[in-house]
Amino acid sequence: MSDSYKNQSRKEKWESDVEKVVQKFPERKEKFHTSSDIEVENLYTPNHNSQTYEEGLGYPGQFPYTRGIQPTMYRSRYWTMRQYAGFGSASETNERFRYLLKQGQTGLSVAFDLPTQIGYDSDDPMAEGEVGKVGVAIDSLKDMELLFDQIPLHEVSTSMTINAPASILLAMYIAVGEKQGVEPGQLTGTIQNDILKEYIARGTYIYPPKPSMRLITDIFAYCQKNLPKFNTISISGYHIREAGSTAVQEVAFTIANGVAYVEAAIEAGLEVDKFAPRLAFFFNAHNQFFEEAAKYRAARRIWAKIMKDHFKAKDQRSWKMRFHTQTGGSTLTAQQPDNNIVRVTMQALAAVMGGTQSLHTNSKDEALALPTEDSARIALRTQQIIAQESGVADTVDPLGGSYYVEALTDKIEEQVNDYLNRIEKMGGAVQAVEEGYMQREIHQAAYDAQKRMESKEEIIVGLNEYKLEEEINPDLLRVDEQLEAGQIERTQQIRSARNQKNVDKCLQGLKQAAMSNENVMPYIVEAVKAYATVGEIANVLRNEFGEYSGM
CATH class of the missing domain: 3.20.20.240 (Methylmalonyl-CoA mutase)
Structure with missing residues (x-):
C-alpha cells in the first residue's frame, strides 16, 4: 500500500470523525475568521503552505x-x-x-x-x-x-x-x-x-x-x-x-x-x-x-x-x-x-x-x-x-x-x-x-x-460579555492644571533672556532656505541653538509652505 493511499485514508477517517463529533457538538460558529476576515480552517497541514522552505522562509538573517x-x-x-x-x-x-x-x-x-x-x-x-x-x-x-x-x-x-x-x-x-x-x-x-x-x-x-x-x-x-x-x-x-x-x-x-x-x-x-x-x-x-x-x-x-x-x-x-x-x-x-x-x-x-x-x-x-x-x-x-x-x-x-x-x-x-x-x-x-x-x-x-x-459576534471580555457592576474610579494620574501657567511663564522668560537679533537672523536664514531648494535642517539646528521656539520655527515654515486643511 502506497504512503499517499495510507495518508489519504487517514485523512478521510479524520474527516469522518469530525462529521460525527459536529453532529453531536456543533461548532461554536458557522465561520471562524481573523480580524482581516481571513477564514480559519479547522486543521492545517503541509498542503496549506504554498511556498517552499528556501523561497518562502529561508534562514533567519537571510x-x-x-x-x-x-x-x-x-x-x-x-x-x-x-x-x-x-x-x-x-x-x-x-x-x-x-x-x-x-x-x-x-x-x-x-x-x-x-x-x-x-x-x-x-x-x-x-x-x-x-x-x-x-x-x-x-x-x-x-x-x-x-x-x-x-x-x-x-x-x-x-x-x-x-x-x-x-x-x-x-x-x-x-x-x-x-x-x-x-x-x-x-x-x-x-x-x-x-x-x-x-x-x-x-x-x-x-x-x-x-x-x-x-x-x-x-x-x-x-x-x-x-x-x-x-x-x-x-x-x-x-x-x-x-x-x-x-x-x-x-x-x-x-x-x-x-x-x-x-x-x-x-x-x-x-x-x-x-x-x-x-x-x-x-x-x-x-x-x-x-x-x-x-x-x-x-x-x-x-x-x-x-x-x-x-x-x-x-x-x-x-x-x-x-x-x-x-x-x-x-x-x-x-x-x-x-x-x-x-x-x-x-x-x-x-x-x-x-x-x-x-x-x-x-x-x-x-x-x-x-x-x-x-x-x-x-x-x-x-x-x-x-x-x-x-x-x-x-x-x-x-x-x-x-x-x-x-x-x-x-x-x-x-x-x-x-x-x-x-x-x-x-x-x-x-x-x-x-x-x-x-x-x-x-x-x-x-x-x-x-x-x-x-452583535457579540466578537466578544470583548468585561465590555460586551462577563460584565460587572463596578465603579470605574481607580487611582489615576492627573496632570496638574497649574502646569500650563508655569510652562507659559518659562517660555516667555526664555524669550526675554535670549539674543533676539540672533534668533531673528536664524529664522530669516530658515525662511530663505525654505523658499529655495536648500536643505532646511542646518538652519533649524542653528535656530534651536539660539532658543527659537517650536512655534516660531513652525510658523516660518507655515508662511512658506501653507497649512493643510484636510479632505
Missing part, C-alpha cells in the same frame, strides 16, 4: 527575512524595552524616564503634548487647555535640556513620536547632545517623521503633502551625513490600526507609505543604499495572537522583495525591515482594567514571536488616563517576564514551520500585495491619501468591527 532579520535574534540580545512616556512638564517626564531606566528599561520613547505635535508654543491661544495633557510640553531647547537632564545620550537610544515638526525636535536633540559633549554621529534613536499616516489616520499634520515630503527627504539627507546611527523615519502602521484598520490593511498601507518615502528620496537625488538602511517601521499588536505574529513575518518578506527587486537595492541592510511594536491601545477597556494586563501580555508575546526589534507594552489604566508609576512598572515587568522567564526568546522564530502560521503568513502577503497593486495603479500612496482611498477603507473596517462587537 533574504527574504521571514524568520527574522538577525541570524541569532534574541539568543544574542533581547529586543529593546522602550516604554513610551511623557506628560506635564519636561522635569516631570525626566523623573519618569529615570525611574523606568532604573527599573530595567533599555530605551526611551517620548510622547509629546498636542500643541508640540502641531507646532504651537504653550502660550499660543491654539494650545489653551492642552499643554502637557497627552505628552510632554516642549517649547524651546531649554525644555529639551530638562527632559534629558542626567540622561547620557551616548548611552541610551531615544525614540520620539513626532511628525510634522520632526525636524525641529530632532534639531533640539542634536543640540542637547552637543551640550552634553556627545557628537551627532554618536546619537542613536528614531524620529517617527511619518506624515502620510497623519493624513490617513491621526491628524497631527501642519503642512500640505508636497512640502511635508520635502522636509522628510531633507532629514534623510542631513542624517545620512551627520547622524549615521539615527533612524530617520519610523513608518507607522500603529496609528492606522488604532484608527480601525485590519491587520492586512495595517501592513499594506504602511508599506505603501514606505514605498512613497523611498521614491521621494530617490527623486530628491539620494542613493537608495545610502538612506534605506536607516528606515524603520512601527506596528501594532492586537489580540489575535497567530494573525499578529504572521503579520510581522509577512511584512518583512514583502518589504525585502520590494527593496531588492523593485528598488534594486544592493546593500542587504536596505532589504531588512526593522520595526518597533506597541501593544494595542484601542483594545484596552475602561471596564475591569486588570483584564488589560492579560491582553497586553498576549499582544507582547505575539510581537516577540513575530521578531520585533523593540517593544512598548501599554499600561492597564491607559483606557482611563496617563499611566501611573505602578502601572507603568507592571507593563515593563510584562516584557521582562516574557524575556527571562517564558523561554520564547531561546530559539529563533519558534512559530516557524507551524502549518497554520505559515498559511496565515502566505495569505496576509497575498492580500497585502493586492492592496499594494491597487494603490500603485492609483499613482501611489500620496495620490491614494489625497483621494481618501485609505481613509475610506479604514472607516469601513472600523464600522464592521463595531458591528461585530455590538
